[in-house]
Amino acid sequence: MTDPWATSEIAGPVVTGADLHLEVRGPGLRAGLMDALREAVRTGRLAPGTRLPSSRSLAGDLGIARNTVADAYAELVAEGWLTAQQGSGTRVAPRAAPRRPAPPSRAPAGRRTPVGGADPASAGRPLAAPAGGPAPAPAGRRPGRVRPGPVHTLHPGTPDLGSFPRADWLKAARRALSAAPNEAFGYGDPLGRIELRTVLAEYLARARGVYAHPGRIVICSGFVHGLMLMGRVLRERRVHEVAVESYGLDVHWNLLTEAGLRTPALPLDEHGTRTDRLGREGAVLITPAHQFPIGGALPPRRRAAAVDWARGAGGLILEDDYDGEFRYDRQPVGALQGLDPERVVYLGTSSKSLTPGLRLAWMVLPEDLVPEVLAAKGAVDWASSALDQLTLAEFISSGAYDRHVRGMRLRYRRRRDQLVAALAERAPDVRVSGIAAGLHAVLELPPGTEQSVVQAAAWQGLALQGLDRFRHPSVRRGRDALVVGYGTPTDSAWAGALDALCRVLP
């Protein structure tokens, strides 16, 4: 096995930042620095055992934040390129240089010019982060394997991570921690902290029309955790099928499949998901406020059809309200749950409105489901940090959450308007839809071009996802389109990402 710790005794040469001749600039500084260091090791410019400059010194030489360097070092240690041990500094790992011929070199991720050596196969890889989805696992990373780091990402499903309200969050954390009773630091109530459930009940009723009280709210670690719990509950209830939508996330379908449930897809027409076609399924998973990824709101008669079915057939509706806070041109569509709180499981999350890094989401349950969900959750609340729950409760009750959502709504709307304007000018043949709400839009492409546009974009350092990636396996291929997450770039990266998008469109 590779043992990066075994090298502390190597007395290799020491280099300074200037010796490295790195070219690091533009967005994605850390990724760029990492690529540059990998490149230097791969080509032998940095020999095994070489001691690298301290992060402080290299940061000074490069004129970037020390933290960026320290992060890059740490990640490269994790990947096995470098080793670190107290007193001995950071060194190039002994076996970091590949024995096989080096792969084609490529530019640091910080550059924007197309490069011949980038790996186009990665462009369409299913791991590319979906909404509610994962970053690719780094477990398989080994020296010698090169993962392309895109310059710009317009994947849907992630909010602008640069907008996390750090100062306001810290203020809330300070107040929450000062006020917390001692028992808050103990093993938690599996429902979640009462403080958070109490403010959520008020917030969800006000902002989303959800019928909620704290006793029927269960805090979970993200939507996926909630869906996992529901899968277990449905299986215990001897449900065999959960209907899903024609387009959605395979992560969600797979979770239900793993729980032993079949996931037939409901048809989709120009009005949205055909909830009037629900039959003997035991439950249905839908995104009524904003279909993911198509983008429309489920019309009233289709909402009513879902509820009628649930009542008549004894079925359950799982309402995925992932971005209900973000509406632009009209009144928000209230949650379906209000129509029949005993037939609808409402699932909301802080992942789009605040940050996926919190891992905090919530379910509002029909009353008779509460004991079953708690049983599925297990007797121990191993799920959610009490400290974060208390902080989020304070963040919401102080009004900071509303302010943040209002601010982000303006910001995302501005981006959406810029996207629409740029397309009208530079790609007039591309039709945009799904723009009334949320953090993404659907760009319809000429037939047969979806895959080539996604690949061409990847070669130019722009990560895009085609609509086909979200298609249920049982559904026939539909229109060629892109699902563009305009919420994802940071403010400083947005203009460049939009420009890159326009350049790859037909």
Added chain:
Amino acid sequence: MTDPWATSEIAGPVVTGADLHLEVRGPGLRAGLMDALREAVRTGRLAPGTRLPSSRSLAGDLGIARNTVADAYAELVAEGWLTAQQGSGTRVAPRAAPRRPAPPSRAPAGRRTPVGGADPASAGRPLAAPAGGPAPAPAGRRPGRVRPGPVHTLHPGTPDLGSFPRADWLKAARRALSAAPNEAFGYGDPLGRIELRTVLAEYLARARGVYAHPGRIVICSGFVHGLMLMGRVLRERRVHEVAVESYGLDVHWNLLTEAGLRTPALPLDEHGTRTDRLGREGAVLITPAHQFPIGGALPPRRRAAAVDWARGAGGLILEDDYDGEFRYDRQPVGALQGLDPERVVYLGTSSKSLTPGLRLAWMVLPEDLVPEVLAAKGAVDWASSALDQLTLAEFISSGAYDRHVRGMRLRYRRRRDQLVAALAERAPDVRVSGIAAGLHAVLELPPGTEQSVVQAAAWQGLALQGLDRFRHPSVRRGRDALVVGYGTPTDSAWAGALDALCRVLP
């Protein structure tokens, strides 16, 4: 269904704090206030619809923190005793008074005198929080059902929750949040944050002799989450049996059973768990540094026997190092993992050293297990808050963690010494053991007295757990003893708890 929100229009009487004639004092203020309010509703002193004083005003009347009152109100709303709606204040719920005859009244939990009406059946209930275990789920709470609130708890498995270093933690959070790269707020690496894994690798090597590097550390939401993942991995590897110790936690055994694994118990003798008896099991779960709950360290030849077995039979050792930081009279026993990092899964946690409320633990894995554990964890890291992970990384690397552990070690040792001294003076027939380390001790009782001592204690408001509660179902009843968690009370409650303990001992 009960609908506590439906009462906002009730124009009931308004009372002031003085009208309530509550007697609330001593430790457990909030629990005492809740009991007093339940009592007042139950006896009809507070009629349905009655508007309660604001939390500020009641807190003023009672001379306690407003937060305590607000918490008590919120919890009683969750339980269905009270209702709350903006603009209408907090009121007694319409159906809060029982229809059946009221259960025997009992004193508020804040009092220390024995009360006839307390429910002795609850004393031995298996839900009583074990180490790594749950607080009882509140799902079953309904008006009319009375749950006894003990004045003192000496259950093992919880640290002194009053000692959580709030100010230092906030400092670390401020630094961590300021320095965090934007991507930290996105969907996380399923291994956990690289910053935390990097500092843990250094810390575990230094403090516990663990062979660790960041690439083989996986962050999880508590020991139980890690064990759940390992259960899944072992099942996938077609393992059928995981040996466990004669005494331990049923929560852990049940988790393995639910994963489809049998859990035969290894015999125990005066030297500890008989790892020399390991056979065709595929894995073994042990607490080598400090047997839970008996208290000894696994002697060197038994450690060697475990490793020899693992090598010879291709087995895995799951090392539960739940309180390895707390040793008093001798050098710490290093982790077993150092003997063979490819055969031992090391599981550590912040739950005893810091707080269970964080839900942060870590596994150090044999290298070939990393991909399997990540697969079990699922593609999505729905487990752990990135913010808390970054804060803990900063907390450790700044030295605050070491300082906290040192301080707590002194404090717990002082308590241990006080326990031993008090027993020597007031209960000289009780033999104490397992006191070299950890947060609990075993008090041997005269044969046949364990259950009656636990029950007598419960009647006096002291929650204790007998040794038998931790016995594996296949093991014959052993000695009568108590497992006393002297880490659990806050500093201010400790003297009272110790006194209460001495009073119930034979």
